[in-house]
Amino acid sequence: MAIQINMRRKNHPAETDTIVAVSTPRGAAPVAIIRLSGPQAIRMAGAAFPAVVRTAGRYTAIPGTLKLAGGLRLPVVAYVMRAPASYTREDVVELHAAGAPVILKLILQTLYGAGARPAGPGEFTRRAFQNGRIDLAQAEAVMAVINASDTAALRAAQFALRGERSRVLTSLRDRTLELLARVEVDLDFDEDEAGELDPGELQSELEAIVSALEEAGSAPGRPADESVIRVAFFGLPNAGKSSLLNMLAGSDHAVVRPEPGTTRDPVTAELVHDGISLKLIDPAGVGKTAETGYIAGQARKAALRTHEEADIIIFVHDINLDVSDDEHGLFESVDKPAVLALNKIDLPGRGRMPDSWQTALRVETSCIRGEGRERLLDAVTLLVREGKVDLSADYGSISARHARHIDGAKEAINRIRGGLHQAGADERLAFELRECLHEIGCIIGESTTDDLLDVIFSSFCIGK
Numbered sequence: 001m002a003i004q005i006n007m008r009r010k011n012h013p014a015e016t017d018t019i020v021a022v023s024t025p026r027g028a029a030p031v032a033i034i035r036l037s038g039p040q041a042i043r044m045a046g047a048a049f050p051a052v053v054r055t056a057g058r059y060t061a062i063p064g065t066l067k068l069a070g071g072l073r074l075p076v077v078a079y080v081m082r083a084p085a086s087y088t089r090e091d092v093v094e095l096h097a098a099g100a101p102v103i104l105k106l107i108l109q110t111l112y113g114a115g116a117r118p119a120g121p122g123e124f125t126r127r128a129f130q131n132g133r134i135d136l137a138q139a140e141a142v143m144a145v146i147n148a149s150d151t152a153a154l155r156a157a158q159f160a161l162r163g164e165r166s167r168v169l170t171s172l173r174d175r176t177l178e179l180l181a182r183v184e185v186d187l188d189f190d191e192d193e194a195g196e197l198d199p200g201e202l203q204s205e206l207e208a209i210v211s212a213l214e215e216a217g218s219a220p221g222r223p224a225d226e227s228v229i230r231v232a233f234f235g236l237p238n239a240g241k242s243s244l245l246n247m248l249a250g251s252d253h254a255v256v257r258p259e260p261g262t263t264r265d266p267v268t269a270e271l272v273h274d275g276i277s278l279k280l281i282d283p284a285g286v287g288k289t290a291e292t293g294y295i296a297g298q299a300r301k302a303a304l305r306t307h308e309e310a311d312i313i314i315f316v317h318d319i320n321l322d323v324s325d326d327e328h329g330l331f332e333s334v335d336k337p338a339v340l341a342l343n344k345i346d347l348p349g350r351g352r353m354p355d356s357w358q359t360a361l362r363v364e365t366s367c368i369r370g371e372g373r374e375r376l377l378d379a380v381t382l383l384v385r386e387g388k389v390d391l392s393a394d395y396g397s398i399s400a401r402h403a404r405h406i407d408g409a410k411e412a413i414n415r416i417r418g419g420l421h422q423a424g425a426d427e428r429l430a431f432e433l434r435e436c437l438h439e440i441g442c443i444i445g446e447s448t449t450d451d452l453l454d455v456i457f458s459s460f461c462i463g464k
Contacts, residue, residue, distance in 0.1 A: 018044055019119035020111045022104050023463035029099030034107050035463060036093045036116060037086070037124055044114040045078060045093040048107075052078050052093060058085040066095065068106045069113070074098070088124055089131035122460025126453060129445060136445030136456070137166045140399065143460050158308065165216065165402075166444050172212045173440045179205055180433040187426050199420045202429070209436070210413050217406035228270065229384055232281045232310035234334065236327050239316040240343040243367035245269055245282040248377060266306050273377040276384055281306050311389045312380055313338040319364065320344055322351040331357070337388040339379045341365050341372075402443050409439035 018038025024031075036045055046053035048067050055062065059081050066074045079094040086092040097103060112118070122143070129139040137160060144157035159165070179202075233241035249269035266283040283303035307313060313334050317323065319342040323331075331340075339361050346366040363379050365372030383389055412435035416428050441447030 018116050019123055020044075020108065020116040021119035021124075021463035022108070023094070023124075024099065026101075027099075028101060031096055032099035032104055034095040034097065034104065034111070035119075035124065036095075036111065037088045037090045037119075037127060038116075039091060040115060041091040041093045042080060042082075044111055044116050045080075045095065047114040048110050049076065049078055049095070052080055055080045055082075058082045066097065066107065066110075068110050072106065074103060074107070084131075087133065088127040089133050090127060119462060120457075121462055122457035122464055125460060125464055126457045129453075135163070135166050136448065137169070137402065137443055138163055139445070140401075140456060142464060144399075146461065146464065162305075168212075168216050169440055169444055172209065172216065173437060173444075173446075175212070176209055176433055176437055176440070179209075180430060180437070183426055183430045183433065187430060199425075202420055203417065206413050206417050210410055210417075213406055213410045213413070217403055217410075228277045228279045229312060229380075229389060230279050230281060230310045231312045231314060231380055232283065232306050233316055234307055234313045234330065234338075235316040236318075236324075236330070239318050240365075240367060241282050241314075241316045242267065244314070244316060244341060244343060244365060244376075245280050247365070247367045247370060247373055248280060266303070274381045276381045278377075278380065281310065283307070307334075310336065312336065312383055314341050314376070314380070315339070316341045316343050317353075318344050318351070320347050320349045320351055323353050323357065328354055337383040339363060339376065339383070341376060343367070345371065405439040405442045409436040412436040412439065 016039065018036060018040040020034065020036045023033045023035045042052055042055075049062075049064060051062050051064050060079070062078045062080065064076065064078065066076045068074060074097055076095050076097040079096070081087075081092040081094075083089055083091050095107065097107060108118075122139075125134075125139050125142050128134050129136055134142075141157050141160035145154065145161060148154035148157050233245060235241055245267065249271055251269075266281050268282075269280045271278055271280070283306040313336055315331055315334060315338055317327065317331075317340065340357060340363070342362055342364045344366065345364045346368045361379055361383075363372050363376045365376060412432040416425070416432045419425055419428065438447045442452075
């Protein structure tokens, strides 16, 4: 007999209407964004901007003129994202226009006249959830990012938005499903056919599930290596980041070649300097000089994620080259404590640097001669000792709703743990495992009702 247990997200009926809203904050601004999503988004936008209808690619940017009621014309840029390559996995059109309230009102009236419906609070994100772009925990994290009041709250929200907690809960769900399947088999077959489940093995598995639930519901200040300061290298390809990592680590962790783009997957090394544990991370180089293509693109995304999660940045610049606009933009984008490593001082010649670089915390280095190692490590640990590193970011903080469902899942498992030797234990175990799965599903969106979704998304802004 085949056992099929389905805890996947329930299917929601496809949306047949197209919604529209201003996605930028209220009030006057140089630029505002009007977003359309739905099966008729391209046609409706095309009623005022015909060039939109003629787009063929999945993602297209079109500058032009929008025709409004009364013969008014307005310069805009339309961004067309065809399903499923969009936030909502529907056809999406974003109109970027001057942010004067009267202009936005005219654009909305034009789109309403074409058949679009005003979007409700959080309706774009709700569609992203219902269409499988994100799970419910990630959807809630969207609003948490918007409402973040400090850096710690923002990093916690980004942690959830990336799906880190969801991956833990999904793995836990799969483990619980596997155990439930074994229990169901034991219930549906005679003992001679299936074999009795060992109570000791069941007890161990239930304890492991409870332990995993407690870990998922805990709120650690940092990931498992909480005492380790994460130091990421940042800069253009071939600036010498991998060579610097090897010099600091005292061994060859990273492959070093003269060709740019050698590093694809992040390379790590750990060491202790001046009593502080450091984890050095060398991801791929970024910038316009980086390689193109799918693999290089994935490496770039991983690199940017590494920089986002780092505590300290070592920005590496080849001192022999002029600082390009691209490199200066990367340097200015660093929003956390940083050390500027002016590398390759063993080579002749010196490039030009912007005035703003002169006041940065700088260390000159040469990997060929081994110069600057101690000074660079001293600069990194100085940032820690001066309190420049934010060690309070609560990566594991969870909402009261999530905590309630995790507690419910633990209670379900604990209700059966002490009675595995009693008569009828298999039936009660199957029931409680399903209760546990239901509670997990309420967090990631596999066990939801429309009323629950209404409550969650009612707290969102219009246009999100």
